[in-house]
Amino acid sequence: MRTIVCEHPDKLYMTETTPPGLTPGEALVRIRRIGICGTDMHAFKGNQPFFEYPRILGHELSGVIEHVGENAAGLSAGDQVAVIPYIACGECIACRGGKTNCCMSMQVLGVHRDGGMREVMSVPVSQLIGTNGLTLDQSAVVEPLAIGAHAVRRSELKNGEYALVIGGGPIGLGVMAFAKDRGAKVIAMDINEERLQFCRGWAGADYTVNALDNPREKLAALTGGEFPTVVFDATGSVRSMTDSFSYVAHGGKLIYVGLVRADITFNDPEFHKREMTLMGSRNATPEDFDTVLAAVRSGAIDVDRYITHRAPFDEMIEHFEIWLKPESKVIKAMVEL
Structure with missing residues (x-):
């Protein structure tokens, strides 16, 4: 499958990687939209804390489930989803207090572990939100708005x-x-x-x-x-x-x-x-994602105007450096697969 890797600062490249297999408790998600975030740009320029190279970037993600086992969330193959990219341990003092957004062992997709700049990724079902009825664009921007x-x-x-x-x-x-x-x-x-x-x-x-x-x-x-x-x-x-x-x-x-x-x-x-x-204020909690979903569904958030730039996945690398420049006037750039 096609995958974009940030090898080191100022270096992105496209490569072929092996698609993931189905892991218990996880779902295989075909990625359809990747929002470009300041975190991605800081990582590309070597200014992102808590970061190691090489890394597959991308944490503002939406897609469609290809395979998933039985799960408490009731998600099925074919469901459209948004991804909560903050993977918490569930056991530390922050998690026990309901502050999973600042877990002591936080693992953020695209930062601490590989993210979504690839065609298919395996994601814990607990990190998926069903977004049937929303557009792929709307689903992908839930995460930055939740912050x-x-x-x-x-x-x-x-x-x-x-x-x-x-x-x-x-x-x-x-x-x-x-x-x-x-x-x-x-x-x-x-x-x-x-x-x-x-x-x-x-x-x-x-x-x-x-x-x-x-x-x-x-x-x-x-x-x-x-x-x-x-x-x-x-x-x-x-x-x-x-x-x-x-x-x-x-x-x-x-x-x-x-x-x-x-x-x-x-x-x-x-x-x-x-x-x-x-x-x-770090990341967001499931409660904040719910707040954003309600605002998007009600029409209170205009996602169409929030997204100002687009590129297909195959052309993302050449667009990425342009998006870094102030004269490009980017608010939110979106990559389409």
């Missing part, structure tokens, strides 16, 4: 609060959409004006702020000098994640949704006087 849903749920954002979302990429857009669903007044921040307009049109952001144009002054003006009570940073940028401390209201929260391979520092007196809460 945004999880961050918003973790923040305990309330109706009427000002929520600043820094980063107008696919994860930040998901945060904005679910923050709006909670009744927040959403401020989108990015360095790209076209992205900011997309945040208004797609996610319904109430206000936009260019991070290169006196952002603290603009935020103060929008909030009556009090600043947003909840700030989400979805950039993966050291500078942005450092600067975001100064955008939080007294008594407010800062949630890091993005990940960067670096240390972040902050001024402790400023942090202390605000009695600020700093939170990490």
Whole structure:
């Protein structure tokens, strides 16, 4: 079967590999859609933490079950599915507390173990969600949107609060959409004006702020000098994640949704006087996937406009490096098999 491997940073190649056999407790899934994520791009450029080469990338996946044994989920051959790519141990302190998204022994498909850039893969049935009735595109973007849903749920954002979302990429857009669903007044921040307009049109952001144009002054003006009570940073940028401390209201929260391979520092007196809460938000839980599925089924999430670029599997490698460039204006790229 055709398989794309990231051999080392800046090197993807197509090869033929042996199709997997059916393993008890797992299903053989024919992959039909692969969403391209910032994680894939960071891995390609050698900037992804917790990563080893060579690796088959791809964790935003949808497909159709080819073979599966009896299972409690009631899934059968021919069912369309989305993949939950976070494989947890089920036994550590995080898992026992229901926080499978930050398992101590987390194995993420496409990061810690081989992912879905191949025609067929074997996936634990517990990691599959039936998505009959949705499109393959809708099924493939459930995972990145679930990351945004999880961050918003973790923040305990309330109706009427000002929520600043820094980063107008696919994860930040998901945060904005679910923050709006909670009744927040959403401020989108990015360095790209076209992205900011997309945040208004797609996610319904109430206000936009260019991070290169006196952002603290603009935020103060929008909030009556009090600043947003909840700030989400979805950039993966050291500078942005450092600067975001100064955008939080007294008594407010800062949630890091993005990940960067670096240390972040902050001024402790400023942090202390605000009695600020700093939170990490990692991956998502089944509850968050359910939230996204309901939003997609209701039509509240417009997947057609969220996906801006496409390529067939055979042409993905040549498109991949183009998608890395800011001038390509990618929001979400989708690979089709």
